[in-house]
Amino acid sequence: MTTTVRTARITGSGDSPARLRWTPPGPVHLGQTLRVLGRGADDPTVRILNEDCVWITTRSSGLPVSARFSRPPRVAGENPLDRDVVVDAWGPGAQQWLPSAPRWVGHGDSWEEFESSAGFAQLPHRLVRARHDHPGMRLPATGTVLDRAVVSILEQRVTAIEAVRAYRALLRWIGEEAPGPAPRGMRVPPTAEQWRRVPSWQWHRAGVDPARSATVMRTVQRASALERLGREPDPARVRAAVQSISGIGVWTAAEITQCTHADPDGVSVRDFHLADYVCWFFDGAPGSDERMLELLEPWRGHRQRVVRLIKASGHRKPAFGPRLTPQDHRHH
Template sequence: MKYRFAKPDGYDLRSSLRCLSMAGKDPTRLRLPRSGVRKVCWIGEELCRLTIGAGQSEIVVQVEGAELSESEVRLMLALDDQPDVPLEVEDPLRQLSPRIRRFRLGRVPWIYEAVVQTILHQRVSGSEAGHNWYRLCRRWGESWDGLFSVPSPKRLLAISSADFASCGIEQKRMLPIREAAFRIRPYLSPETAPEEIGETMLACRGIGVWTEQYVRGHFLGDADAVPLGDYALPKTVSYFFEQNPKGTDEDMLRLLEPYRGNRFRILNWLEWAGAGPPRRGARLPHGSML
């Protein structure tokens, strides 16, 4: 199945497809020329391969192995997202590149995979979480022409504690991953609200507000999600708006309040712009993965 869409003015494929994954070295994904991507994922109980590319005026998506509706593909590409945020003349966000301020937030239907990836980033660095993800998928996922999927929920529930440990995943992250495999359905319909899936996530042991809000913002395109408890985000926000490199969650909420409805979008802008304070010394877990 192949879909073709007109490319909106100012559309950036690379940033719009950030919702497809978190890890830099991701065995479920292959980067293609001109910001294209090939991705292997579970759509319900069916393995699916997506190939996405764009030219000057058109975006092309090929779907193999499973079915995705046109509306689901549009959500994934963020074609209907409204990236424009009204800003006052003196708003410091106007300092950011107009290109960054046009970046969009997409939504993927593979919610179970999104939750597993995010749990892996709890309490560890992004680099370590990426290595854990790579090993987990390579050892226990399904292969499709050199790419490897996340293990299916059934497979994850059958993996032993020793198997998780061999991937560098300790018990504190293994337990919520198993819980998610049991409770969270692999496929998310377009009609499901982020709030609904958020309630399901919070009902799982070991999943708190940071994981729930991060999944909603990064993977579900919830423009107002705010991941509290992040190491880097409060410092980034406070440094950008007040030149304070030691911001707290309370500072972040206060500074983002004028942008309620688009707070995750603003966080995304700042992260793309590299607007945080200069890094000194080791990075503490868990850092920002936006």
């Protein structure tokens, strides 16, 4: 997914990094916006060093890219969220990828329609306050549908600990080292062909059961179509299209477009925690997916924004009983 950014300058040649300096049209919080892309502190493709310095890896036309999002030093009296965004990129695909970098931190994601709507006025005060306190929170649009699909498939029906462990292991074995001075341990997401070459024993060694590995394999067979979907402007159409792949359902589709298309409405139905989380906020009691959707209905079109505001508000649901025990599929 690319975009034309008039308030940006791209420089760099030879061994120096390619650089884009972008002036956002409103506040942008780098850490808060990009954190949704990562899975833990040691994610091989996303590394948040601090709220104003985030590294990512990706590909452009199959070519490796590593990039650092940062801000220039703060000037006295300046709003820190209004500063320029500086993106330095390394690797064969750096120059080609840079014009799309602003979309990763919310260029094209506007909260104005939502904030001026009657629905916004109906939000609980705590959520209105959360938006006031987090004006730089935006929804990212990476356009990398295949990469996000693989991550989301690995998270199906298992704990976050299991999914993160599997993804890190697989990228450590088959992912290329990130170009440039990226933090140690960062890897570039594999190409479709690299995923196709992963043998069954290696999936097993990573703790990925046959159902999930088979879904990944079916997905990478559609890599060209998924690349085209990355340029599709309507996230609802993308959600519908990816569900044509056997093994990808409503939950996985929403998890994809929330990151690839700044999807303002995609809700992760059938999530292990989300329904209870949302229902506890509104009802003060646990609930079902059906109840969650009923509660979010007044904000249809912006339901993912409401979910993000609930999280930004600091809400926590009560914890009862033991955590779900991770299952080690390598011994079955």
